[in-house]
Amino acid sequence: MTPLPDFVEPLHAGLYAIDTGFHRPQFDAAYLIVHEGRAAFIDTGTNHAVPRLLQALASLNLAPDAVDYVIPTHVHLDHAGGAGLLMQQLPSARLVVHPRGARHMVDPSQLYQGALAVYGQAEMDRSYGTLVGVPAERVLHSSDGMTLQLAGRTLEFIDTPGHARHHHCIWDAMSQGWFTGDTFGLSYREFDTLEGAWIMPTSTPVQFEPEALRESVQRLLARQPRWMYLTHYGRVGDVPRLGQLLLDQVEAMVILARALRDVPERHQRLKHGLLALYQDRLAGHGINDAALVAELLAMDVELNAQGLGIWLDRNPDA
Structure with a gap:
């Protein structure tokens, strides 16, 4: 294994957090799961993150065809904007996406227009670039309770609306943690103190539903996870305290x-x-x-x- 780039943080149990470089350091993470020579990405960041994701693979001596799955937690562009471009580089991978978001990964034109209405053209050009669609035959829809095997490592999906209706979270039993996207909120490392991490909800437009979000968070907590793997940002523990704060x-x-x-x-x-x-x-x-x-x-x-x-x-x- 070659030295890891400074934007790749090894965690545990074959997990790596990749700082996608979006907006500022330690703001937007993608995750790489490596098990028995096979790999999966969870969230991708934007198009600009794709070289970092591929470099992370190479630094672990993994070829692009070692990736079996690319799994956006939902289709907001800071989580899935780079998925299409990344999939072009990963010949064996399938894209695993919530069924409500799948069509936007195949044809991202409406997704782009929705983000354009929120962010404006200048920000779209600077931060996201041109979105790339994924061939429909390479797209796998998730369902509540579905499991996938990554070389014998079980990944379980649950439907988690509240932040977005096209959101799922992924349970990794081996590490006893959830990949939470935005369902479990935002926790920026600049706000860590002797009290630990701090967390806040995200009600980003356009599908915030507080009651659904409460129910989704309770489902995550009911598993008694040791860790939450947040896109914004990184691995956090002390989950019961953070859950109540959220x-x-x-x-x-x-x-x-x-x-x-x-x-x-x-x-x-x-x-x-x-x-x-x-x-x-x-x-x-x-x-x-x-x-x-x-x-x-x-x-x-x-x-x-x-x-x-x-x-x-x-x-x-x-």
């Missing part, structure tokens, strides 16, 4: 949104309220630099406010 904040965000349903300039008020919520919770966690919190969470605050606004408009009685 659920508490989902409730706080819903209460805030309901209180602001009919106010003027609702989006700006939602952003202000969310930032205040996160700054307050992080101060209690030992992070007292409000300006740093505002800087690091600027994009998340914007997207969470958009998602909450869409949820309010779709659910006038919520």
Whole structure:
């Protein structure tokens, strides 16, 4: 094995976290599972991450045809934007995707237009590039409770709506952990303190559903996992504490949104309220630099406010 690149972090049980380089260091992870000479990627990052994923393989002396599966947790572009381009380089791989997201992996034009409406053309050009479709015959739909074998290593899929309806999470029994995509929220390493990691929900547009998210998180916790493997960012333990923190904040965000349903300039008020919520919770966690919190969470605050606004408009009685 050649030395690992500095963007590849070995974890345990044949798992590697790959920093995709999206936005800033330790913001967006893809995972590589290696077992008995076979491999699977879980999440891919964007097109710009593909050279890193292939370099990670090569550094482990794995050929492209050693990859059996590419598994986006859902089809948002920071998780699956590079899937089509990556699949072109992996001749033996199948793409395993939630059935609600599969058509967007085969023909990503609608996915692109949806992201364009959120991010704008300049950001799409800078961060995502041209999306590449995956041939339909190489796409495998997941289902709730489905299992796949990676050289005898069992990967189990469950349906986890709440962040997105096209979201599944993957249980790896060997490592006793879930690959959670965005269902188990965001945990940035800049906010680690002596108290441990901190976590927050993501209500990114357009399919945030708080009750479904609560149920999905409870399903993850019911397995009593040792680890959660987050796309944003990395492996976290102390799962019961983080799970409760996550659920508490989902409730706080819903209460805030309901209180602001009919106010003027609702989006700006939602952003202000969310930032205040996160700054307050992080101060209690030992992070007292409000300006740093505002800087690091600027994009998340914007997207969470958009998602909450869409949820309010779709659910006038919520």
